[in-house]
Amino acid sequence: MTGLVTIVGLGPGDPRLLTPAASEALASATDLVGYGPYVDRAPEWPGQRRHSSDNRVELDRARFALDLATKGAHVAVISGGDPGVFAMAAAVFEAVENGDPSWRSLDIRVEPGITAMLAAAARVGAPLGGDFCAMSLSDNLKPWETIEARLRAALTADFVVALYNPISSARPWQLGAAFKIVAETREPDTPIILARAVMRPDERIRILPLSEVEASMADMSTIVMIGASTTRLIERPEGQAPYVYTPRYYGVRP
């Protein structure tokens, strides 16, 4: 059997958002490789081997998967959301570039998924309706100065900004620093969306003005979205949450 690595996006976690193509890739794999909780989400198939690991070892996991494939396995590397957005795909290609030359001839595929910002946006309206940027707030793999410069550039050019990996116990201060930078360019009533565990049983979504938001309201499972100057709320009758959206037009309404 010729080896194969498919990096599979699970989406936000609700099986109703798992694409049929991703389901098929999980079902046809001989080996599943991934962070434990993600592997646990995949249905069990007879004869399939499951290799769960810790969350902090993406490159080791990638190399392990590539090595299995060189031995003929059909490996599904399981990723949350979309594998290409702050998830496992880049780690696998990093491993290929810097690893065993034989890995370059392997068939490596990516099955896309619903990434967190799309799921979160869908739950509140259409906050990504204009131009937007997506960035990871983690300074594990890039300098904080780069993150700060990118955030300032995105805010100044009036993009909506989606922040992945906003906070963790090892990175406690970065989100607060980011909110301070946001306050330099955005009005206090700018809508901020904090969307935690979207479309999972423990989902919690909050929409707050910038002036009331605090870093402690987010955790590792939260995606934070910062409105552009044009992002706005549509107020609704008593008891109904407002819709949040960013119009497609900019400047005068056509």
Place this chain on the structure above:
Amino acid sequence: MTGLVTIVGLGPGDPRLLTPAASEALASATDLVGYGPYVDRAPEWPGQRRHSSDNRVELDRARFALDLATKGAHVAVISGGDPGVFAMAAAVFEAVENGDPSWRSLDIRVEPGITAMLAAAARVGAPLGGDFCAMSLSDNLKPWETIEARLRAALTADFVVALYNPISSARPWQLGAAFKIVAETREPDTPIILARAVMRPDERIRILPLSEVEASMADMSTIVMIGASTTRLIERPEGQAPYVYTPRYYGVRP
């Protein structure tokens, strides 16, 4: 029956990328509303009414759907890709904000989908593996000066940039102008991805260095992705297309 509007993302077009939740929303609707070719992609259900329209009338289509829902219909507004990304969701909320006040009490849901940049990225590797921006190059609804300023900001801060709506017969020069701006900040060998009709039978994907790319290589169905300074190719054995990826790290490789 209480009315409902669900804005449904079809993804790139391959049914294998349509989520089960989106399929269910299409199947349970009494009325489908959308651009003709998108409505044609939805399976037919007995008794379901189908309302196809031209591509250039998003707001009229949105108002029509909202009006049907006030009369009790369960309307699926069909959108390509993800409804929240340069597609129908923002148009529906624009219509709600500026339309009949009764529309604000309607139940309006969004079913997310695989947006073009995720599908295109998956086909070539992991070009969105770092921070990225997504912007529409259409100046129908925003001034060209805004587009140019955003593009410059994104390039200067070294984001990967995904350009939606890069070119059309009514907007022939904008993509060429954008490539000139790109050439001011990016090296001539920066990978540019032109991905047309991704995961459809007429798919065509090209990966070219910036120095060789021309606006005429794109059309209305193309998404254009511009690499960051760190985006690179992984060359592969004779006859195999290179992988393209953007590493997660920035600066020194850990």
